[in-house]
Amino acid sequence: MITVRLKKGCKLNIAGKPALETEVLAKPSHVALVPERIPFIKPRLKVRVGDRVKIGSPVFEDKRNPEIKFLSPGGGEIDVINFGPRRVIREIVIRVDKKEESVRFKPLTDQELETTQRDDLVRAMTDGGIWPFIKSFPFRDITDPQGRAPGIFINLGDSEPFQPRPEVYLQGAAELFEFGVRILRKLVEKVYVARRPGDSSIINSLNHLITHTCHGDYPVDDPGVMLYHSKKSSEENGSWYIDGQDVLHLARFFKTGLYPIERIMVLAGSQAHESKHFQTRAGVPLTELAQWHKYKTSGVRFVAGGLFRGYTGAKNSYMGFYENSLTLITQGDNEEAFGFIRPGYGKPSSSKTFLSCFNTSELALNCGLHGELRACINCGYCAQVCPVDILPQFTYKSVIADEIEESLAHGLLDCAECGLCTYVCPSKIELCARFKQAKAAYYKELV
Numbered sequence: 001m002i003t004v005r006l007k008k009g010c011k012l013n014i015a016g017k018p019a020l021e022t023e024v025l026a027k028p029s030h031v032a033l034v035p036e037r038i039p040f041i042k043p044r045l046k047v048r049v050g051d052r053v054k055i056g057s058p059v060f061e062d063k064r065n066p067e068i069k070f071l072s073p074g075g076g077e078i079d080v081i082n083f084g085p086r087r088v089i090r091e092i093v094i095r096v097d098k099k100e101e102s103v104r105f106k107p108l109t110d111q112e113l114e115t116t117q118r119d120d121l122v123r124a125m126t127d128g129g130i131w132p133f134i135k136s137f138p139f140r141d142i143t144d145p146q147g148r149a150p151g152i153f154i155n156l157g158d159s160e161p162f163q164p165r166p167e168v169y170l171q172g173a174a175e176l177f178e179f180g181v182r183i184l185r186k187l188v189e190k191v192y193v194a195r196r197p198g199d200s201s202i203i204n205s206l207n208h209l210i211t212h213t214c215h216g217d218y219p220v221d222d223p224g225v226m227l228y229h230s231k232k233s234s235e236e237n238g239s240w241y242i243d244g245q246d247v248l249h250l251a252r253f254f255k256t257g258l259y260p261i262e263r264i265m266v267l268a269g270s271q272a273h274e275s276k277h278f279q280t281r282a283g284v285p286l287t288e289l290a291q292w293h294k295y296k297t298s299g300v301r302f303v304a305g306g307l308f309r310g311y312t313g314a315k316n317s318y319m320g321f322y323e324n325s326l327t328l329i330t331q332g333d334n335e336e337a338f339g340f341i342r343p344g345y346g347k348p349s350s351s352k353t354f355l356s357c358f359n360t361s362e363l364a365l366n367c368g369l370h371g372e373l374r375a376c377i378n379c380g381y382c383a384q385v386c387p388v389d390i391l392p393q394f395t396y397k398s399v400i401a402d403e404i405e406e407s408l409a410h411g412l413l414d415c416a417e418c419g420l421c422t423y424v425c426p427s428k429i430e431l432c433a434r435f436k437q438a439k440a441a442y443y444k445e446l447v
């Protein structure tokens, strides 16, 4: 058992954490795939408007590698395909039939799994549209089906408080999870599963699978952070990772022979009227998850995919392939009257600038920059929280100067894309976004 003790990171005291209570959402009339929010892929459409699809029919493939396919999360008719600037495919929307049909894939019993060859398993996963759940370091792109890795990290839960909790999605599914881990063991030599002390009894029941114990604050259980603190050789830098809930999708696919569309998602944030878990399906409309028809208010930003790593989604958009959480927070771009003399007892801040440093209650976050764009003041707060020991302020300077070699020397590729440096920065510099862009640009040069 490896123990990871994260001394940096950040205790997040932000209002709107989802309760463990779970509500079942009604079947939506439309679902969608959102290729625009899948990093790196170049989608090639396999359908046109008006085509009939079943759950599990191919909708698009990745031009870079046509083995990587994305399947329909609904059975019905392709209602609309939305394009963005330069014909970027934004969304493929499916009008869902009352009685949906599903494509049938070959299921696998426990015994058959033992005798199945690795290549056959990979082919079944690519044909079944579940291969994209596996991503690889350091660029966090979808793994090459022909590639190999020394190990795979399973992200069981997330110390970000706005993601589905493992004790909810693992409820009654511990055996299924174990089956998923056995599938992964056929692909890679080592499967790593991490837990935090004090986790629930469901996670205790999986103790025999646990390889890492993580102590510390967000983002201690991020697979990139676990890798950084436990790797013994540079070869491990090419490890793979998968989210805990996606292990269940993998297992369900092979158990049932059906493309898995069930999802546990959360609605969170200070502007969500009911911050809790929802049992719903892939590609659900943001407004349905937010129950917008009941509570509509103005000045709210929809962040799909997690407060620290997600994307701002248009209200009429849909949950993307990797997104299981929707956070609603205020825009916060209004000027505060006499803001300069207010003590800021209710303003969340990592620095000691406001009186909120004495306030232990959860505080509502907003998206306001609190002023104009500002230069780095070399306060060093970003370096104090960075979980992988990068000095973000210096890395940022080399990134904006296009000094890629210097950025790499600063540890750019170790960046876990956790967003903490941006969160704590008093100048509100978009450090994490720039690091992601720089990593992506370097990756494009390599491939």
Ligand code: SF4
Pocket (backbone or CB within 6 Å): 382, 385, 386, 387, 388, 390, 392, 414, 415, 416, 417, 418, 419, 420, 421, 422, 431, 432, 435
């Ligand atoms: S550089 Fe920023 S985004 Fe990257 S790991 Fe460090 S704190 Fe997180």
Ligand code: SF4
Pocket (backbone or CB within 6 Å): 375, 376, 377, 378, 379, 380, 381, 382, 383, 392, 393, 424, 425, 426, 427, 428, 429, 431
């Ligand atoms: S937190 Fe922001 S202002 Fe402070 S050193 Fe880092 S980048 Fe500069």
